[in-house]
Amino acid sequence: MHTKILKLSSTAIQEAAEVIRRGELCAMPTETVYGLAADGLNPAAAKEIFRVKGRPQDNPLILHIANLEMLYPLVVMTPEMEGVMMELADVFWPGPLTMVLPRSSLVPDIITAGGPTVAIRMPAHPGARALIEAAGTPIAAPSANLSGRPSPTTLRDCADDLTGLVPMILDGGDCDVGVESTVADLTHFPLDILRAGGVGKEDLEEALGYPVCDVSAPKTGEILRSPGMKYKHYAPSTPLTALLGSGEDSAAWLDKQSGEFAVICFDESAPLFAAKGIPVIPYGRESDSVTQARKVFTSLREADRLGVERLYIQLSPSKTGRGAAVFNRVFRACGGDMITL
Numbered sequence: 001m002h003t004k005i006l007k008l009s010s011t012a013i014q015e016a017a018e019v020i021r022r023g024e025l026c027a028m029p030t031e032t033v034y035g036l037a038a039d040g041l042n043p044a045a046a047k048e049i050f051r052v053k054g055r056p057q058d059n060p061l062i063l064h065i066a067n068l069e070m071l072y073p074l075v076v077m078t079p080e081m082e083g084v085m086m087e088l089a090d091v092f093w094p095g096p097l098t099m100v101l102p103r104s105s106l107v108p109d110i111i112t113a114g115g116p117t118v119a120i121r122m123p124a125h126p127g128a129r130a131l132i133e134a135a136g137t138p139i140a141a142p143s144a145n146l147s148g149r150p151s152p153t154t155l156r157d158c159a160d161d162l163t164g165l166v167p168m169i170l171d172g173g174d175c176d177v178g179v180e181s182t183v184a185d186l187t188h189f190p191l192d193i194l195r196a197g198g199v200g201k202e203d204l205e206e207a208l209g210y211p212v213c214d215v216s217a218p219k220t221g222e223i224l225r226s227p228g229m230k231y232k233h234y235a236p237s238t239p240l241t242a243l244l245g246s247g248e249d250s251a252a253w254l255d256k257q258s259g260e261f262a263v264i265c266f267d268e269s270a271p272l273f274a275a276k277g278i279p280v281i282p283y284g285r286e287s288d289s290v291t292q293a294r295k296v297f298t299s300l301r302e303a304d305r306l307g308v309e310r311l312y313i314q315l316s317p318s319k320t321g322r323g324a325a326v327f328n329r330v331f332r333a334c335g336g337d338m339i340t341l
């Protein structure tokens, strides 16, 4: 299949909307990661998403909306849920927050994996919202990577996975947030965080005025008990190990390792590794989880292209704000293979 790559413009959006309305797929930029878009109310189109990505059918899709009016036909909320939804929508929509709510009968089974709830997000990216409006339908859009690979946050990364597999990719440049949305389940009052993402737990708590629970957080004990493949996701092809510890300790430890390897590292530690002749890919300062989030997926892909035998990534144990999402993605990318120095 020929893949047309179009720079975002109003004519490109009209063309992409045609593709969506025809029941075909189009990769689109959002502020989180590139999404693989299809008409969310067309089961055959949504099915194509699973086929192209190689995504297990028991993993439901998020429906993207352009405005709050689009939400109501898709969900059946108790007044309590609607209250929480409105409070959150007020602060975080449009933006990187997905809300899980009881579904209406309008939502196809394939979107919800047959479950009683549907996940909804209003993206902040103006191009994404314009495409949803032009298509005139909620858009189902999981990350535009092949299943298991790091999510694409640049046009190149998106095109690497999907060229030849979809008729169109909209080029919106680099994604601003770089990790996926925070998924909040509003069917458990007040809510449970099912996936850490662009919106921090603390931000949700500040908006609501009470604590919420992150049920997705990997526990340190789990790392030791099950370092296996169970969590593998977002992974480069090259084996990856995360390093928790100072730059100095990490450099000293790496100095003793054999074979060819590279390090995705904190900006301030790059000179320590480079001085030992180790190839480095800096992904932000240790204290800057916003930059790390923006760069983590594309750095994993860039590191994969180096053709070394093993990759290491420095990881901050701090899990506040976007740091929780960075920790979660790296934890899964390395399959729980973490070394504390």
Ligand code: AMP
Binding pocket: 059, 060, 061, 062, 100, 112, 115, 117, 118, 119, 141, 142, 143, 180, 183, 194, 195
């Ligand atoms: P992706 O769009 O590839 O980032 O994946 C969507 C994420 O949202 C996955 O982690 C799904 O499991 C989650 N998700 C989608 N729909 C639901 C739902 N109805 N209930 C719970 N989680 C959901």
Ligand code: MG
Binding pocket: 142, 143, 151
């Ligand atoms: Mg994904």
